[in-house]
Amino acid sequence: MTVHEQAPARVVPRLDVRSLSTSFATEDGRIQSVADVSFRIMPGQTLALVGESGSGKSVTSLSLMGLHAKTSHAQVQGEAHFVLRDGRTVDLLRLDQKALRGLRGNEMAMVFQEPMTSLNPVLTVGEQIAESVRLHKGLDKTGAMAHARRMLELVEIPAAAQRVREYPHQLSGGMRQRVMIALAMACDPTLLIADEPTTALDVTIQAQILALMGRLQRETGMSILFITHNLGVVAQYADAIAVMYAGRIVETASVHDLFAAPLHPYTRGLLGCLPGVARSRAAPEGAGADGTPAAAPRRRLEAIPGQVSSPLAPPPGCAFAPRCGRRQAACDAAMPALEVINADRWPLRQVRCIRAGETT
Secondary structure (H helix, E strand, C coil), X not given: CCEECCCCCCCCCCEEEEEEEEEEEXXXXXXXXXXXXXEEECCCCEEXXXXXXXXXXXXXXXXXXXXXXHHHCCEEEEEEEXXXXXXXXXXXXXXXXXXXXXXECCCEEXXXXXXXXXXXXXXXXXXXXXXXXXXXXXXXXXXXXXXXXXXXXXXXXXXXXXXXXXXXXXXCHHHHHHHHHHXXXXXXXXXXXEXXXXXXXXXXXXHHHHHXXXXXXXXXXXXXXXXXXXXXXXXXXXXXXXXXXXXXXXXEEEHHHHHHCCCCHHHHHHHHCCHHHHHHHHCCCCECCCCCECCCCCCCCCCCCCCCCCCCCCCCCCCCHHHCCCCCHHHHCCCCCCEEEECCCCCCEEECCCCHHHCC
């Protein structure tokens, strides 16, 4: 385990990821799925990692957790400094599997997108939660099962004493997702990675799960890396946003700054797909003749033309250039750097676009 000295600072990030890159072996050569990704998550804060499918969000989380399949022959480079409960800092990308197993489910935990493929179908939900507690907390079987029941109560599952003895297939989708959260929270992690935890749920259950995660965060002070493609969810539950495209971060900002003034054309395209944002941008100023606010005109939702380029044949410069309406020759010359716009506060205001100043 590699331990680093902490530099004096008023607030030390819970997780500090620097230049994370991940590639996989394929029959056609190595594919670069994540390239030069850097971000910070502060204690008690939520960072949302957003982008369309295939942008590298889940690969980023699996790289941090050390959960890539051996058959993928993943190569992970960079640094990921994580502050433990005792104040020491470890680089997650330098730990061996034994050290990572000691952290996973204990200091850091993950809620996966589909609980039915993540929960063991032949074990009761109580046994699965108790297994983690016995491994990391050293409780006996009776004490671990009692803790499992308390965790189900914590995530607001009714009749927890009964549900703790049931199998995943006996529970609804919303309850299974609550079980996943209970399993992740069983050992009081300081960092929770939630990989699109509400995608398969209806909007009512989705709101309940997100409110539950928010309550648990306030009660425990944990940090959250929230992976999603739903910007509506981000607006309500995140503190900061990092937008990914084609394996790279193209913009970072606070939630307020990003929704108020997106700088990257891709971010503007994502926001243009949201009905509420499209309506607000089309709303006229002033009021009607009777003094009531003027009604916003109807406006078609915007669509981002084209599709993400193949990772086997990326464009020579900016990855978004082939789909960008503001493309110019310089965009194809080289990959733009992630420029810092505002460095005097967290989160940093950054953008990867040579024409960012023209898109505000």
